[in-house]
Amino acid sequence: MNGLAGKGFFIWKIQDCEGGNPQAIAEAAQRAGFTHVLIKIADGGWPVNIDRKTNTDLLPPVVQALREKNIRVWGWHYVYGNDPLAEANVAIRRIQQFQLDGYVVDAEIEYKQAGRDRAARRFMGKLREALPNIPIALSSYRFPSYHPQLPWKTFLEFADYNMPQVYWEKAHNPEAQLRRSVREFQNMTPFRPVIPTGPTYKTGGWAPTEQDILEFLRTVQALGLSGVNFFSWDECRKQTPALWDVIAQFSWSPQPPPPDIVDLYFQALNLHDPSLMLHLYHPDAVHITPARVIQGSQAIRAWYTTLFNDLLPQASFTLTHTTQSGSTRHFNWTAQSGNATVKNGADTFGIMDGKIAYHYTNFTISA
Incomplete structure (x- = not known):
């Protein structure tokens, strides 16, 4: 497994990023110093980022353009747990089709339902069987203590990384929330390296400030974490472009972890x-x-x-x-x-x- 390090950004809908232009996406990522980009490849049992009018798959040219800039391409996938094998199969197909560098499973409220541990085990087991050498990450809530129903241990048993969504909505204390998130996961078995995801969107009149984003980035480095992500490219470039500039201008030079x-x-x-x-x-x-x-x-x-x-x-x-x-x-x-x-x-x-x-x-x- 190749280690994941540096700055990355989640893409939800390709057509809403740089006008859907693959070269423009790759050039923007390169200028911003991104080492990786995470693109949505599926939702439930269905592939996404496909133009339904022409049935054209939008991923191939974007993957190629990013690779030409030496930027790793990961796929991400929102899962529900109703049909875990169908969800695993579409993920496997998309990952193999584009030879993606890694895969992120986004499991949230649907996986808090009773009995979802079995679905998580079937889903992750199928993935690992088919993709033994592909790094897999879990993307979910920032504080597991708030969501004990989610089958954290099952997902993390099969995962290589943990990418918690550290979204400090309605607040402006990213350092405190990130430190708490990392601490809670450190106290969980199994522990997986944390690469947190920060917010760059607006919701209900709230948005992160430029100082928030800078504090978040500095805390990631102070904690000695290998990488950081943000969500999502689509919204940030249109709604909060100043936040994009802060991320792009931030020089990634991870500090060694503090002494134990x-x-x-x-x-x-x-x-x-x-x-x-x-x-x-x-x-x-x-x-x-x-x-x-x-x-x-x-x-x-x-x-x-x-x-x-x-x-x-x-x-x-x-x-x-x-x-x-x-x-x-x-x-x-x-x-x-x-x-x-x-x-x-x-x-x-x-x-x-x-x-x-x-x-x-x-x-x-x-x-």
Whole structure:
């Protein structure tokens, strides 16, 4: 599977983008610095972007024009779940026909009905059987906690990417909403790399601002995500062209992901400062050792003061192994302090809002 990175845009109706001119679409995408474009290929069990008057398929010249500019072409498909095999078959046919670089399944309210997990498994299983090497992404709601009925785990089991629709409608807080979306999916099993989709349309008197879009893009990079998408080309170029300009002018240079809290913890440990340790903890954090349980900032500060001053003064702490599962971290460590050593450090963090909410530690100091 080739990794997907950079800026991309969803196309709904080809004829509503650059007058339906394939060369104009490709040139606009190239000028904007897009690495990929996602075009609707089907709705339910039917192919779309076909001129019904002439029965002409509009995809081939657009796919060719984009490929000539070295822009990847993905197909996207709105699914209902009433006839999952028919929906899978039309997707497979369209993907194979145009040798598309990837496929996005857009599953929303219809898949919240009872019994849709079975439909999702049949649909995704059929896709994977026929397209074992094609990257597949799920496009759905931004906050899974709001939509527990959707068979998230089944879709993501077969998917390579998660493309949540982070549409901050009626608000102007894209950073907060994107961070929450990513955090919720990080706490879900299975986790798939997130490539979020932002809004560039108007609805009910609301529209994103230019500052919104810039904040969204900057947050994507700050989170170390590999790519970003927007919806949709059709509406943006006509209704909100200033937003297109912001996206086009934004230089895509992803920042490395921020250090994990375990790395920050060991940086602070080796500075031997209890105040620095407290910055990593939730104010009501619980710290558990084999000897006792303590809670709250003052008790945790006192524990680290004793550790640094009495138990392991001027120690050098070394992380030897770490594993991550959602909001949980397990890690092992050693320490050397004069003649005192620790060879069997074993800790677990529970993370909430980026802070340590609970911390279990177990270690033996030996001379």
